[in-house]
Amino acid sequence: MVQRHQFARYEVHGGELKLQRFQKHADSPAHQIAARAFSKGVGKEGAECTEPSLLDDDGGAPSFLEWKQVLHEPKLHAVNSVAATGKCRMMRWCITTAHRRALKQKMRDALCISIQQDMRGNRFLLRLRCVTDSLEILTGTIGLKKHAGSVQAPGSDGLREATMSCIKAFCCKEVPPNYGGLRVKNPDREPELDLQFCHMLCGRIEAFAADSAADEQLAARELQGGLLAGPAVPRLQEELTQFxxxxxxxxxxxxxxxxxxxxxxxxxxxxxxxxxxxxxxxxxxxxxxxxxxxxxxxxxxxxxxxxxxxxxxxxxxxxxxxxxxxxxxxxxxxxxxxxxxxxxxxxxxxxxxxxxxxxxxxxxxxxxxxxxxxxxxxxxxxxxxxxxxxxxxxxxxxxxxxxxxxx
Structure with missing residues (x-):
């Protein structure tokens, strides 16, 4: 039996949900009243849905001020005036996903893209900077990868794999955060990769910035012969710009x-x-x-x-x-x-x-x-x-x- 608090804590698994239960509950007056109250709608079938207790602001979707409070909260914990930790994490994920989706939409019209990478300890950061046909400059973060280097792939091999994994993760469709049973982790199924967008992004990369460490420069030279070959340039310009x-x-x-x-x-x-x-x-x-x-x-x-x-x-x-x-x-x-x-x-x-x-x-x-x-x-x-x-x-x-x- 699924309890109400399990829904609030995102602890409901797929095996506990039955289609007949949802259909039976959808036909009940309580569900219809709750749906209209959540959407701030005023019911017309009965007077019960117009009661102030059912149409309270606390029962609807988060307001603009609540989104703003969660966005400006420095710590990744609960915001006392908004909601508990689980809901605040979901709200942060929604903000991040919306920003990344808008960035991807504008990147489809990019004329050229440059990427910058840096590694400190075992953390690898990859950023991008692009310009559109309307001369609008966009900046963003492709990904942050922890434990970039390993015994199996040390040095330039680990940096090369970290670069491509961050780019592929950036081009994948978004998945919700895995906590509290919200999403069942399935290691056999990887996130779906948008191959068309990935090839477009890699094909328009014309500049690659990294510090003067030998491993990072070697990884950059190795990436030139693969997917990040970049567009064709005149021979003289290529000889003047390459190592x-x-x-x-x-x-x-x-x-x-x-x-x-x-x-x-x-x-x-x-x-x-x-x-x-x-x-x-x-x-x-x-x-x-x-x-x-x-x-x-x-x-x-x-x-x-x-x-x-x-x-x-x-x-x-x-x-x-x-x-x-x-x-x-x-x-x-x-x-x-x-x-x-x-x-x-x-x-x-x-x-x-x-x-x-x-x-x-x-x-x-x-x-x-x-x-x-x-x-x-x-x-x-x-x-x-x-x-x-x-x-x-x-x-x-x-x-x-x-x-x-x-x-």
Whole structure:
């Protein structure tokens, strides 16, 4: 037997409800009076429904002031002047669902979407920002996921899975909160996913913002090849906006060989004081030695790879001399010596020539940039020369990095 207080506490399960009971109760005068009183209607069949006790304001739907009190309540508990905890939670869910549904409706007309992610400890937050065809800017939260990282999916794998799970949960149809028997949790049935809306959202994502942690940047690069590939852009714009290691196979191999592999020359110079001093001695003999004092390699910062590759190209002679001396200093059988010998074997005449040409282009563009900052006046011929040479990768890299990291 279902009691009245079970309905008030949301403790009624599906097995306790029978269709015959609802049909029998719907035909009763008490149900009709209660229905008209709840909807603030005035009954016409009898005078019983017009009594003030039946049409009291407390028996109807929540008023605007009650919704406002629940919305501005800082704690997720009961609001004494409105209702108990269960009803207040349901009212908060209704407000959140209405806001998210309105945001989804406007996002269908979005021209471009950008997402921003951040992770602190084991909590993962994903936000969005989009602009519509009427130039209306919308901001919102896609999802907050707890325990984003796990032993099965650590690092970038966990961040990638957390990003996609938040997007898919955002695109699913809303379900009421599970408490007090309001909704029976069925693990075999997942929330229904709106595939059309999900593909539309992922296809219009043009910007992805994250901090400089290596795991988050690696997860962003891995997401580019999947559902978050984004719209097609011109080739030149794509090369200017993507990370430098994904532009050319040669640059990618240089980044792996000089920096990312275990016991690379950048790691040895950065973390071994004796090898660092040896590199500085070789660098001091170069004609432009004051340009850079070290490689500035920091694996925890994503942008440090471009800085390190830039300085390796400039001081390539000193790096090559350090590679030749490390096997003698550390012995060829050591891990550092074997890694340096492998790098020397990998460097052939063509790779050395390409690195030398990049270094020469860096010095010329650096001198041009210093001249521009010193005079602040550019002739039309130099402007034409810069726009023509800017189509190559080396000039594009220098335009972004020369003034920032060489001066």
């Amino acid at each position: 430098l290691s994904s532009l050319k196979s040669f640059l990618k191999s240089c980044v792996v060989e000089f920096m990312e592999k275990q016991h690379s020359i950048a790691k040895i110079i950065t973390f071994k004081p004796a090898i660092k001093q040896l590199y500085e001695d070789f660098r001091a003999k170069l004609p432009d030695a004051p340009c850079g004092k070290d490689l500035r390699y920091a694996p925890q910062r994503y942008a440090s790879e471009s800085v390190t590759l830039l300085r390796i190209c400039i001081s390539f002679e000193a790096v090559l001399a350090t590679l030749s001396c490390v096997p003698d200093v550390r012995s060829a059988s050591s891990d550092e010596g074997a890694a340096c010998l492998h790098t020397l074997q990998w460097l052939d005449t063509e790779k050395c020539l390409q690195l030398g040409m990049l270094g020469g282009r860096l010095w010329k563009s650096s001198a041009w940039w210093r001249l521009r900052t010193r005079t602040k006046r550019i002739s039309s011929s130099s402007r034409f020369t810069w726009s023509t040479s800017g189509r190559s990768w080396a000039s594009s890299l220098l335009k972004a990095c020369a003034c920032k990291f060489l001066v």
